[in-house]
Amino acid sequence: MILFRNRTKLYEEVGMADVLRDTGLYKDAWRRLKRSPAALVAMGFIGFVVFLAIFGPYLTPHDPNLGNLMVRLKPPSATHWFGTDQLGRDVFSRVIAGTRISLFIGVVAELIALTIGVIMGTIAGFFGGWVDKLISRLIEILSSFPFLLFALAIMMVLGPGIINIFIAIGLLSWTNVARLIRGQVMRLKTSEYVMAARAAGANELSIIFKHLIPNCMSTIIVILTMDIPGAIMTETFFSYIGMGVRPPHASWGKMLSESRMYMRTAPTYSIFSGLLLMLTVLAFNTFGDALRDALDPRLKNK
Amino acid sequence: MLKYAMERILQSSLVLLGVTLITFILLNVVPGDPVLIMLDQRADQLTIDRVRHELGIDRPLPTQYFEFLKNAVRGDLGTSFFKKRPVTELLSSAFGATAKLGLMTLAVSLCMSIPMGILAAVFRGSIIDRAIMFLAMLFMSLPSLWLAMVFQLIFGVFLAALPISGSETMRHYILPVAILAIGYAGGASRLIRNNVIDSLGHDFVTTARSKGVPEFFVVMQHVLKNAAIPIVTLIGIQLRSVLGGAMIIETIFSMHGLGRLAIDAINTRDMPLIQGNVVYTATVFVVINLVVDLVYGLLDPRVRLAGGES
Amino acid sequence: MHENTLLEVNNLRTHFFLEKGVLKAIDGISFRVAKGETLALVGESGCGKSLTAASIMGLVPSPGKVVDGEILLNGEDLLQKTQKEMRQVRGSRITMIFQEPMTALNPVFTIGWQIMEPLRYHRKDLTKAEAKERAIELLDLLRIPLPRQRFHEYPHQLSGGMRQRVLIAMALACDPDLLICDEPTTALDVTVQAQILDLLLEIKEKLGTSIIMITHDLGVVREIADRVAIMYAGKIVEENSTHEVFNQPRHPYTEALLNSVPRIVQGERQEELYQIPGMVPNLLKTHQGCLFAPRCDYAKELCFGVTPEEHLVLGGLVACRRYSEEVDLRELN
Numbered sequence: 001m002i003l004f005r006n007r008t009k010l011y012e013e014v015g016m017a018d019v020l021r022d023t024g025l026y027k028d029a030w031r032r033l034k035r036s037p038a039a040l041v042a043m044g045f046i047g048f049v050v051f052l053a054i055f056g057p058y059l060t061p062h063d064p065n066l067g068n069l070m071v072r073l074k075p076p077s078a079t080h081w082f083g084t085d086q087l088g089r090d091v092f093s094r095v096i097a098g099t100r101i102s103l104f105i106g107v108v109a110e111l112i113a114l115t116i117g118v119i120m121g122t123i124a125g126f127f128g129g130w131v132d133k134l135i136s137r138l139i140e141i142l143s144s145f146p147f148l149l150f151a152l153a154i155m156m157v158l159g160p161g162i163i164n165i166f167i168a169i170g171l172l173s174w175t176n177v178a179r180l181i182r183g184q185v186m187r188l189k190t191s192e193y194v195m196a197a198r199a200a201g202a203n204e205l206s207i208i209f210k211h212l213i214p215n216c217m218s219t220i221i222v223i224l225t226m227d228i229p230g231a232i233m234t235e236t237f238f239s240y241i242g243m244g245v246r247p248p249h250a251s252w253g254k255m256l257s258e259s260r261m262y263m264r265t266a267p268t269y270s271i272f273s274g275l276l277l278m279l280t281v282l283a284f285n286t287f288g289d290a291l292r293d294a295l296d297p298r299l300k301n302k
Numbered sequence: 303m304l305k306y307a308m309e310r311i312l313q314s315s316l317v318l319l320g321v322t323l324i325t326f327i328l329l330n331v332v333p334g335d336p337v338l339i340m341l342d343q344r345a346d347q348l349t350i351d352r353v354r355h356e357l358g359i360d361r362p363l364p365t366q367y368f369e370f371l372k373n374a375v376r377g378d379l380g381t382s383f384f385k386k387r388p389v390t391e392l393l394s395s396a397f398g399a400t401a402k403l404g405l406m407t408l409a410v411s412l413c414m415s416i417p418m419g420i421l422a423a424v425f426r427g428s429i430i431d432r433a434i435m436f437l438a439m440l441f442m443s444l445p446s447l448w449l450a451m452v453f454q455l456i457f458g459v460f461l462a463a464l465p466i467s468g469s470e471t472m473r474h475y476i477l478p479v480a481i482l483a484i485g486y487a488g489g490a491s492r493l494i495r496n497n498v499i500d501s502l503g504h505d506f507v508t509t510a511r512s513k514g515v516p517e518f519f520v521v522m523q524h525v526l527k528n529a530a531i532p533i534v535t536l537i538g539i540q541l542r543s544v545l546g547g548a549m550i551i552e553t554i555f556s557m558h559g560l561g562r563l564a565i566d567a568i569n570t571r572d573m574p575l576i577q578g579n580v581v582y583t584a585t586v587f588v589v590i591n592l593v594v595d596l597v598y599g600l601l602d603p604r605v606r607l608a609g610g611e612s
Numbered sequence: 613m614h615e616n617t618l619l620e621v622n623n624l625r626t627h628f629f630l631e632k633g634v635l636k637a638i639d640g641i642s643f644r645v646a647k648g649e650t651l652a653l654v655g656e657s658g659c660g661k662s663l664t665a666a667s668i669m670g671l672v673p674s675p676g677k678v679v680d681g682e683i684l685l686n687g688e689d690l691l692q693k694t695q696k697e698m699r700q701v702r703g704s705r706i707t708m709i710f711q712e713p714m715t716a717l718n719p720v721f722t723i724g725w726q727i728m729e730p731l732r733y734h735r736k737d738l739t740k741a742e743a744k745e746r747a748i749e750l751l752d753l754l755r756i757p758l759p760r761q762r763f764h765e766y767p768h769q770l771s772g773g774m775r776q777r778v779l780i781a782m783a784l785a786c787d788p789d790l791l792i793c794d795e796p797t798t799a800l801d802v803t804v805q806a807q808i809l810d811l812l813l814e815i816k817e818k819l820g821t822s823i824i825m826i827t828h829d830l831g832v833v834r835e836i837a838d839r840v841a842i843m844y845a846g847k848i849v850e851e852n853s854t855h856e857v858f859n860q861p862r863h864p865y866t867e868a869l870l871n872s873v874p875r876i877v878q879g880e881r882q883e884e885l886y887q888i889p890g891m892v893p894n895l896l897k898t899h900q901g902c903l904f905a906p907r908c909d910y911a912k913e914l915c916f917g918v919t920p921e922e923h924l925v926l927g928g929l930v931a932c933r934r935y936s937e938e939v940d941l942r943e944l945n
Contacts, residue, residue: 137316137320140317141321144318144591145325145584146542146545146583147543148549148561149580149583152565153576154328156568253447263451270452274448274452277445278445281445286439504715505712506715506716508716509716509779510718511671513702513733515699528718528720602719602720603719603720603768
């Protein structure tokens with residue numbers, strides 16, 4: 001009876017300790033994040049882009065996919081704020097519509113990569129032995145491929161389209177996440193509180209979900225923020241060489257590649273999608289960087 | 303060191319085996335019939351059968367794989383279906399441009415990022431540090447595709463100072479190298495800064511200062527030699543990613559490199575050429591990794607003298 | 613200035629300028645080290661003893677700064693020297709060894725290279741071969757077996773004790789006048805500790821080097837020091853010969869320190885160890901009176917109001933109100 005009570009108590013304490021640590025960690029991180037003006041501006045911009053992506057269809061003054069051949073390649077004007085494209089479509093509306101697709105692709109592709117990476121990394125780090133060896137080899141092999149070329153080959157086999165972009169990016173870019181999570185899980189596995197939970201009789205699944213994954217959360221958030229720009233840029237490239245979104249839909253990459261032909265005659269055409277792409281990437285990079293410093297103060301103090 | 307090197311070489315060969323297997327599965331097994339991808343739906347059954355036989359894919363898959371492997375070891379990656387020339391020949395003629403582009407990019411980006419990283423680290427927290435880090439972040443965030451278009455417009459069209467297509471003379475390389483190097487210098491200078499800061503915090507730096515070593519040599523000898531170890535890894539990663547990522551730039555600037563060859567192959571659905579290109583580039587990657595690991599071993603006495611473990 | 617004095621520190625103040633305010637980490641300390649003498653600086657962590665060493669070396673980390681005082685080495689004020697002049701003092705006339713022999717050596721250079729490094733900057737008259745001979749001689753002096761072979765090895769190939777010997781060899785390379793040892797034995801095994809202390813004693817005999825030994829370990833003090841200075845919260849509270857300090861501790865803090873060390877007496881089990889009540893004061897705040905008063909068993913109302921002056925006692929100094937009378941008594945006799 002005494003044993004039983006101790007065990008529950010110990011387990012409660014271990015569980016509690018985690019909860020305390022977590023709230024403290026995130027509150028602390030937020031406090032540190034607030035002190036960086038660059039991070040706040042970046043966060044604001046990301047919020048703005050997300051807003052555009054969600055409410056885009058209600059904000060576009062013209063139908064982004066409907067052209068008027070009478071007003072082809074016009075410079076910015078009162079009716080067409082960013083001018084018109086080669087089919088007389090409103091560039092402003094298309095940039096907003098493209099935001100939705102580009103951001104969606106970036107986030108979803110990265111979430112897929114993250115999910116695979118976290119699962120693989122946790123399995124490898126937690127179980128070790130031959131499972132770890134197998135997964136580590138797979139990671140090594142996959143990261144030996146030239147990323148874009150291999151992704152293109154996958155796209156060629158599967159055909160163009162958004163879903164296939166997800167598969168191509170997701171299948172290839174989980175390796176970095178897995179490597180990081182594996183290392184972290186291996187370290188956490190031998191930490192005192194996991195030992196304590198183990199000694200208290202917690203089973204492996206509950207250790208993984210209650211202790212290991214929550215503790216990797218800050219790493220996961222940072223990776224997500226920092227890798228989204230990469231995925232967005234990959235989409236840009238796919239669309240550029242005609243492997244991405246199908247016409248007439250707009251994405252930033254698609255617009256960039258279409259505008260290339262008209263750089264001399266309508267230089268403003270390419271500016272806006274490129275600018276928004278650059279600012280979004282800059283915002284994600286800046287925010288991710290600040291987030292990492294905020295969540296892992298040890299890194300900064302060094 | 304010898305044991306360490308042997309182990310690395312063995313590991314690399316295993317990775318290469320995995321690379322060929324996955325490529326083979328992707329291009330030959332996943333689509334069901336690769337010939338259908340190559341020929342579209344229009345081809346009649348007779349043509350399909352002829353091409354099948356030509357490519358040797360009417361034989362069982364394991365036989366095909368071993369045949370492919372056997373030939374690959376001999377340096378034969380098959381014949382381009384579209385260009386009717388040996389894949390190896392096409393690849394090696396394109397490799398020159400890509401390698402030149404890659405090495406020049408690496409050199410330029412290191413020339414930018416090493417001083418930037420060291421300066422930022424030494425003056426950590428100051429206005430210099432902040433300015434350099436903002437610049438680095440900006441460099442990292444510039445989409446190379448867009449930057450290439452803007453540079454072409456400015457330098458090629460408005461100023462008419464530099465050629466914007468082809469890879470014949472060194473002048474053709476200026477814009478592509480500049481665009482790629484800017485992108486890589488951003489990430490690299492941040493990494494170098496962090497490594498130098500990391501090394502500056504070590505006790506041996508205090509020891510060196512207490513010996514009366516001038517600050518310049520503290521940074522250039524004690525700190526940099528320690529920070530050099532991760533920088534070697536960085537060089538490897540960069541070289542790999544330039545070789546792999548040069549695709550975008552090669553296409554935009556119509557350079558005759560591996561990346562452009564790959565995109566041509568994909569556009570014409572030239573399976574043997576795609577397969578060869580993936581395996582070839584992956585081999586180059588693996589070799590770069592191997593070299594990085596070996597140099598790493600040479601730089602770090604703890605690895606060099608430890609023998610086996612990695 | 614005494615003829616025999618090597619180092620004289622007068623009224624040294626080193627402060628840290630933080631966002632939250634000024635941290636008076638060292639607040640007006642004075643002491644002397646005679647030629648060939650070993651002075652131990654003793655105190656709890658955070659009392660400013662390591663920072664004293666950094667101040668002497670001219671290596672106070674930012675945002676810290678020496679704001680006042682004099683550090684006289686053979687009568688020359690080190691605080692008046694330029695960066696460049698200070699660099700010529702560091703590593704040749706004053707050298708230092710550190711607590712963590714595992715990390716104080718640079719992992720990517722051979723120990724030979726690292727021992728020769730100070731010679732390269734301070735003894736430009738030596739050729740490379742001569743410098744190498746000197747390094748091997750030093751390794752030999754520190755009883756490092758197979759010095760010629762060790763010369764080419766890297767730090768990770770040596771044990772902690774051996775690395776500490778290498779660090780000492782490095783510090784002795786240019787025949788310094790003063791060797792500062794910052795907790796040199798704390799990170800080592802007990803048996804190795806004893807060997808290192810014996811070596812230091814031997815060096816002192818042989819070379820006549822003055823030593824400042826920074827430590828919190830009173831056992832080490834007893835073993836090696838001629839004189840002891842006890843630091844508390846950035847001030848020296850008592851300074852005297854080792855014998856006096858151990859046999860007749862005058863400052864209540866010294867007494868408390870000595871009482872909190874376990875003593876092994878045969879056949880007897882010691883009663884509970886003495887614990888000093890309370891906590892070290894926060895040096896960011898301005899304090900009135902004696903800094904130790906809140907933790908002191910002898911504290912009177914007066915102690916909280918008036919900063920104690922230093923009083924001369926037999927053989928040394930003590931900064932405690934209780935000794936104002938002793939001086940008076942002695943003067944009367």
